[in-house]
Amino acid sequence: MKCYSFENIISDYLDNSISHSMKIEAEKHLNECPNCRAKLNDMEQILESLHSLPKLKTSANFNEKLMEKIEYHKSKKKFIFKQFVYKYSQPLSTAVAVIILLFGVYYIYNSVSPNMPNQKISTSEIQKNMLNPTQLSQPTNNKINNLQKKPQYAKNQNDDSDSSVTNKDPKPNFKNKIKMVNKEK
Amino acid sequence: MNNNKKYTDEELILQFQKGNERAYLELVNRFKDRLLNFVFGYVHSKESAEDIVQDTFLKLYTSADMYKEIAKFSTWIFTIAANLAKTELRKRKRRKIFSISDMGFDDKDYEIPSESNVPEKSISSKHQMKYILKAVHQLEEPFKSTLILRDIQELSYEEVSNIVDVSIGTVKSRINRGRLKLQKILKNLSK
Numbered sequence: 001m002k003c004y005s006f007e008n009i010i011s012d013y014l015d016n017s018i019s020h021s022m023k024i025e026a027e028k029h030l031n032e033c034p035n036c037r038a039k040l041n042d043m044e045q046i047l048e049s050l051h052s053l054p055k056l057k058t059s060a061n062f063n064e065k066l067m068e069k070i071e072y073h074k075s076k077k078k079f080i081f082k083q084f085v086y087k088y089s090q091p092l093s094t095a096v097a098v099i100i101l102l103f104g105v106y107y108i109y110n111s112v113s114p115n116m117p118n119q120k121i122s123t124s125e126i127q128k129n130m131l132n133p134t135q136l137s138q139p140t141n142n143k144i145n146n147l148q149k150k151p152q153y154a155k156n157q158n159d160d161s162d163s164s165v166t167n168k169d170p171k172p173n174f175k176n177k178i179k180m181v182n183k184e185k
Numbered sequence: 186m187n188n189n190k191k192y193t194d195e196e197l198i199l200q201f202q203k204g205n206e207r208a209y210l211e212l213v214n215r216f217k218d219r220l221l222n223f224v225f226g227y228v229h230s231k232e233s234a235e236d237i238v239q240d241t242f243l244k245l246y247t248s249a250d251m252y253k254e255i256a257k258f259s260t261w262i263f264t265i266a267a268n269l270a271k272t273e274l275r276k277r278k279r280r281k282i283f284s285i286s287d288m289g290f291d292d293k294d295y296e297i298p299s300e301s302n303v304p305e306k307s308i309s310s311k312h313q314m315k316y317i318l319k320a321v322h323q324l325e326e327p328f329k330s331t332l333i334l335r336d337i338q339e340l341s342y343e344e345v346s347n348i349v350d351v352s353i354g355t356v357k358s359r360i361n362r363g364r365l366k367l368q369k370i371l372k373n374l375s376k
Contacts, residue, residue, distance in 0.1 A: 007365060008361065009361075010361065010364070010365070011357065011360050011361035011364055012357065012361070017357075039368070042368060043364060043368060046317070046364070046367060046368060046371065047336060047364070049313055049314065049317050050317060050321075050332075050336040050337050051336065051337075051339060052314075053314060053317070053318075053337055055218075055222060055338075056218065056221045056222050056225055056231060056234070057218055057221070058217045058218055058221050058235060058238065059235060062217060062235065062238075062239070063210070063213060063214075065239060066213065066239050066242055066243070069239055069243050070243060070246055073243060073246075073247065
């Protein structure tokens with residue numbers, strides 16, 4: 001047996017948990033090797049010291065202290081929850097109120113003007129409508145007015161086209177339409 | 186629940202998971218001394234070791250649901266205790282770094298437990314014990330925990346194997362290597 005082989009089984013040898021043949025081989029090596037013999041003696045002393053270390057016992061009030069710790073932990077947990085509720089209840093309720101208010105405004109806005117086109121109306125236009133409410137209340141008259149205005153514009157356009165030859169834009173001939181409208185009147 | 190001895194550790198933890206607090210107390214009584222000696226091997230102070238054992242049981246109380254039947258209860262509880270002990274050692278190390286007036290590691294005073302039932306030790310043997318505790322402290326994992334369980338707590342190989350959750354062969358190998366390392370450390374310390 002070599003020294004490193006003995007090192008590998010030194011604990012088993014001390015614990016007496018090796019086979020009989022292996023034990024004989026180890027003892028043969030120990031007789032021949034003073035280094036391994038010294039190592040074995042040293043190890044025996046160390047183990048003795050480790051075994052002789054006093055075995056500790058928990059203090060008499062260990063369980064009481066533990067129960068106190070558990071109770072403290074329980075109360076701390078409750079306190080943390082209460083503290084959280086106390087600390088954040090005000091901002092949370094404010095946030096909820098703001099959200100509800102915003103939803104309310106949005107709902108009211110949608111229910112009042114559900115088909116309102118999404119376009120900006122200038123203040124001048126609103127003022128105009130307020131000053132001349134008949135335009136809103138009598139849409140048919142408005143249409144007629146528009147029809148009356150259009151031929152005039154068309155006529156002017158035609159006059160212009162006569163003067164300028166380069167204008168090749170095909171303008172609709174409103175003359176017939178004007179006549180038809182006049183006849184209808 | 187009068188004959189708690191009949192119940193295995195695993196049965197007791199399952200009962201505690203169902204809300205039986207007596208099962209919890211039985212587990213505390215079964216493991217408190219074993220855990221104290223185990224943790225003492227790390228922190229070398231009875232007071233700190235007891236605090237860590239209490240924290241271990243507090244964790245057992247608050248996180249009992251984390252235990253799954255696949256592992257042995259002893260493995261689980263010893264792992265919790267070892268982790269808490271390592272955390273305590275890390276905290277101490279940090280404190281040492283930030284404290285200018287602190288002693289160096291070599292000057293660290295190792296508390297030798299004095300129990301009333303233990304005969305008075307001679308000064309030389311106390312000195313030797315300090316060296317041994319210091320050497321155990323310097324051992325690295327997993328040799329340290331295995332050696333504490335086997336050589337300080339004197340548990341059988343089978344018990345150690347159950348606690349550290351490795352085969353008996355691995356435990357034997359770790360013990361052998363751990364003892365040789367300890368021998369080397371002690372040799373260096375005595376120089």
